[in-house]
Amino acid sequence: MDFVELLFLCKRIKKASLLALTGRVMDFTQTDEQEMIRELVRDFAETVLSPTVEARDENQTAPSEEWLQFLEYGLQGVTVPEEYGGSPIDDVSESIIIEELARVDPSFAVMYCVHVGLCCKTIALHGNDEQKERYLPRLAEGEVGAYSLSEAGAGTDAAAMTCKAKLSDDGTHYILNGEKMWVTNGTQAKIIVLFAKDVDHPEYGVKKHGGTTAFIVESSFEGFSVGKKEDKLGIRSSDTCTLILQDCKVPVENVIKQVGKGFPIAMNALDNSRIGIAAQALGISQGAFESALKYAHEREAFGKPIAHHQMIMAYLSDMATRIDASRLLVYKASWAKQQHYENGGPRHSKEASMAKLYAGDTAMWVSERAIQVLGGYGYTKEFPVERFFRDAKITQIYEGTQEVQRIVIARALL
Ligand code: COS
Secondary structure: OOHHHHHHHHHHOOOOOHHHHHOOOOOOOOOHHHHHHHHHHHHHHHHHHHHHHHHHHHHOOOOHHHHHHHHOOOOOOOOOOHHHOOOOOOHHHHHHHHHHHHHHOHHHHHHHHHHHHHHHHHHHHHOOHHHHHHHHHHHHHOOOEEEEOOEOOEOOOHHHOOOEEEEOOOOOEEEEEEEEEEEEOOOOOOEEEEEEEEOOOOOEOOEOOOOEEEEEEEOOOOOEEEEEEOOOOOOOOOOEEEEEEEEEEEEHHHEOOOOOOHHHHHHHHHHHHHHHHHHHHHHHHHHHHHHHHHHHHHOEEOOEEHHHOHHHHHHHHHHHHHHHHHHHHHHHHHHHHHHHHHHOOOOOHHHHHHHHHHHHHHHHHHHHHHHHHHHHHHHOOOOOHHHHHHHHHHOOOOOOOHHHHHHHHHHHHO
């Protein structure tokens, strides 16, 4: 029945409304469960993360203690199915968790995002039963997970990776050699979803991403070591490092899906986790905005709080509007992800990239405006806005630069 027929029917059945006939309404409210999760995570962020966030940023200390306390909330297994010890939740709730963590501590938020999104979810989606049984309960218990795709010469151009895998003579192991870069959680992770090219695969050297294979690598494997830790502008409490694979022995059972089928797995993982980074960017915007709003109420100039000066009002209005727009895109992309996996909906690549593109740019813009509202104080470490500003920048770079997001969106459109 098309729209005109529906209207006609409505007129005929006088008392029936169009709504009653279609039975659908666009609902922007959150469920009670989503509200509860928001409150729970906000409580954790304010009581556990907030007191140490500045010192960890200053000293580049990973939030290991805080992670242990976070495990008590039981949210580390939200992308792990129940039969493997997880506690699954809906995808909007997953974004709410990341948003609330980032509102206080964007470094902790990305640690969580990579663990649940890039590591757990990839194994849950693409791993076989034996791999799921072996790894998911450990990850759901709280062993930290990571994901390793990039290399020094293969960031945006991920298919250009040079890390090599070769089957051992007895056929029991792959021998991995090379160096991976920009690995979030790299120094802490015990379980890493890592990509390398099988040099004997028929497509190796033929197709650009030919031979790319996804492996589950444990940090305890022979030939695995952690390399240089990066000294970064922002998200300084999140560890980012290189991983060195020197004849690293990975059992053949740890190949995810099939040899040579890794590139789509890598891309699919990014479709999922780009929504997480968008949620992180949203949390950064929210945190910076709240600081600016509070300051604008308290600070007086020319005889009244600066919040009542029109130019500051305009800044605050624009910040709030852009944050709301980011939130809508993040929740919509989260919903589209859930539709894709649970109801066979279309792939959510475009929605994920749009959310990350907009929310990332907004985080940068809002945090810069927040500094402007605070003036000289905003430029000091006395207030968190300079940290939010430094942390915001990476959301325009990692898990696909803003340029990559535009490529993904344009490809979907064209
Ligand atoms: N889901 C599943 N499969 C996908 C996919 C997706 N979202 N996107 C692409 N693929 C598949 C394609 O279907 C193709 O498979 P076949 O060769 O079997 O047909 C394969 O992956 C290659 O796709 P494509 O030709 O699009 O690859 P490109 O090399 O042109 O890559 C971009 C395109 C730039 C989009 C990709 O390299 C990218 O996302 N780069 C950024 C990587 C990134 O975000 N790095 C940060 C990681 S954090 S360490």
